[in-house]
Structure formats: structure tokens, C-alpha cells
Amino acid sequence: MDLALQLLATGLVVGSLYALCALGWGLIYGTTLHFHVAHGAVFSLAAYYAYVAQKLLHLPLLFAVVLAILAAAASGLLIDLLLYQRLERRGAFRTSIFIASLGLLILIENTLAIVFTPDPMRMDIGVLNTSIILGPVFLTYLHVVTLLLAALGYVALMVFLKRTRWGQAIRAVSSSPQMARTIGIDINRVHWITYAVGSALAAPAGILVAMDVGAEPFRGTRFVLVASVAVIMGGIGSIPGALIGGLFLGLLENLGIWKLPSEWQSAISFGVFLLFILVRPRGFFGRTVKSAEL
Numbered sequence: 531m532d533l534a535l536q537l538l539a540t541g542l543v544v545g546s547l548y549a550l551c552a553l554g555w556g557l558i559y560g561t562t563l564h565f566h567v568a569h570g571a572v573f574s575l576a577a578y579y580a581y582v583a584q585k586l587l588h589l590p591l592l593f594a595v596v597l598a599i600l601a602a603a604a605s606g607l608l609i610d611l612l613l614y615q616r617l618e619r620r621g622a623f624r625t626s627i628f629i630a631s632l633g634l635l636i637l638i639e640n641t642l643a644i645v646f647t648p649d650p651m652r653m654d655i656g657v658l659n660t661s662i663i664l665g666p667v668f669l670t671y672l673h674v675v676t677l678l679l680a681a682l683g684y685v686a687l688m689v690f691l692k693r694t695r696w697g698q699a700i701r702a703v704s705s706s707p708q709m710a711r712t713i714g715i716d717i718n719r720v721h722w723i724t725y726a727v728g729s730a731l732a733a734p735a736g737i738l739v740a741m742d743v744g745a746e747p748f749r750g751t752r753f754v755l756v757a758s759v760a761v762i763m764g765g766i767g768s769i770p771g772a773l774i775g776g777l778f779l780g781l782l783e784n785l786g787i788w789k790l791p792s793e794w795q796s797a798i799s800f801g802v803f804l805l806f807i808l809v810r811p812r813g814f815f816g817r818t819v820k821s822a823e824l
Contacts, residue, residue, distance in 0.1 A: 533788065540784050542677060543676050543677060545781055546776070547738060548757060549777055550680050551732045551756070551757040552758075553769065554728035559766065563624065564614055565631065567632050568609055569732055570639075572606050573732045573749070574750035577598075577736040577739065578747075580745075581646075581651045591654070606725040607722050609634065613631075614721075639750065648747060659671070703717060732753075756776075760778070761775060762803070762807065763803060765813030765814050
């Protein structure tokens with residue numbers, strides 16, 4: 531029983547990381563319909579931004595994290611501005627945009643590997659590495675922060691979408707780009723904001739993973755794949771669905787290794803996903819892609 535509770539707690543922590551990444555990816559896809567696999571590159575970049583800010587610029591950890599999140603948001607915005615929107619202006623098909631995104635992911639990850647080597651780059655996290663005991667469960671303060679940030683990220687995103695002018699514009703574009711354009715909403719500017727916000731949501735996940743096990747150049751690929759699975763399972767266009775999908779996959783992977791070898795983690799997630807979409811191809815809360823709402 532103690533092992534099951536420990537795996538449950540660890541699963542919630544991992545699921546929180548997946549959820550943060552999925553919230554950002556789901557926001558971007560639901561608004562732009564770009565299958566933005568370069569989201570994984572932003573995840574990895576955020577980790578290295580934090581590492582460089584702390585270890586090379588000698589900034590305090592909190593300042594390094596804030597700077598890394600801002601830099602990741604700017605990176606996401608630039609990807610849309612310099613790549614996706616240029617392709618769209620030239621009439622590129624969505625498949626071409628996807629391939630360009632995949633190419634950018636590979637380019638950035640390999641550049642990071644050349645500059646920093648493929649070895650993990652570890653950060654100094656001080657007291658966050660201290661273990662705490664909650665009944666039969668062992669966690670670190672970093673794990674608790676991860677859980678809190680996932681909850682905070684979800685609440686902040688919902689408030690932003692429902693209570694701010696730009697959030698309402700994002701929802702309008704997600705619901706009907708043509709109608710949004712008719713009433714005077716600048717679609718390109720909405721896409722910029724969407725990429726900045728979505729990237730800022732993925733950034734804490736990358737930074738938290740770097741704090742825990744070190745920054746690695748290729749880790750973002752797996753996270754963006756799991757994030758896309760979480761969004762599809764939760765339902766395209768559903769922010770609560772992205773959160774639930776991420777938490778579900780984290781729990782599934784960690785509880786699955788209770789009886790199976792750890793090498794089966796990814797196979798468990800993607801195997802269940804394949805079975806799930808055969809039964810519910812639109813996910814728990816999703817609608818058709820063209821009418822997805824946020």
C-alpha cells in the first residue's frame with residue numbers, strides 16, 4: 531500500500547509537469563491549428579535559459595526562473611512571427627507548417643547538444659531539494675512547488691481567457707477565426723499573444739525538470755508528444771481537458787510501473803491513448819477541431 535501511495539504521489543508530480551506543457555500546447559493548437567511540435571524546443575530552451583542565468587550570469591534562482599520564463603515566451607512568439615506566419619502568408623499547407631515545426635525542433639535540440647553537450651546540466655536548488663515526509667509518502671519541496679505551479683498555471687490561464695481583453699480575443703479566434711476577423715480582431719496579433727502565453731506555460735515545466743534531474747537537450751521531444759496526447763485525450767479546445775489529460779497520463783505511467791518494468795512507461799501512455807481514441811476520438815470534452823473553443 532505504501533508503494534502504491536508513493537507511486538500515486540509521484541504520478542501527480544509528473545502529471546503536473548505534463549499538464550503545464552499540455553496547457554500551453556492545447557492553447558496554441560486550439561487557437562491556431564498549428565501542430566506545434568517545436569513546443570518541445572521551447573520546453574528545452576527554458577531549461578537552458580534558467581541554467582545559463584543561474585550558473586553563468588550568477589543570478590539568484592528566482593530571478594533566473596523569471597528571466598527564463600520571459601525568454602521562453604519571447605522564443606515562442608518569435609517562432610510564430612518568423613516561421614509560421616511567413617509560411618501562412620505564402621499559402622503553405624498545414625502539413626508544411628508541421629514539417630517546418632518538426633525541423634525547428636530537431637535543429638534547436640541538436641544545437642543545444644552541440645553547445646552544452648548531451649549530458650545533464652544541473653542547477654543549484656538549495657532547500658528545494660530537501661525531502662519531506664507526508665505520512666507514507668516522500669516528496670521534496672521541489673515536488674510540492676511543481677504541484678502548486680500546475681494549479682496556479684491552470685487558474686491563471688482560465689482567468690486570463692475569461693477576464694482579459696486578449697483572452698476573450700483568443701477565445702473568439704478559437705471559436706471562429708472568420709467571425710473574429712469580421713468584427714475587427716487582429717488574428718496575427720492574437721496568434722502572437724497565444725504563442726507567448728502558451729510558451730510561458732511550458733517554460734516552468736522545463737525549468738522544474740532541469741531543477742530535478744538536470745537540463746538535457748532532447749527531453750522536450752518526449753514532453754511535447756505526451757502533451758499532445760494529453761490534449762487530444764482531454765479534448766481539443768478544452769483547457770480543463772488538457773489539465774486532466776496531463777494528470778491522467780502522469781498517474782498512468784507511474785502506477786503502471788508498479789507491476790511492469792520502468793521501460794514500459796511510454797508504451798503504457800501511448801498504448802492507452804491508441805485504445806482511447808478508438809472509443810472517443812474527440813476526447814473527454816472535445817468538439818470538432820474547426821469549432822474548438824477555449
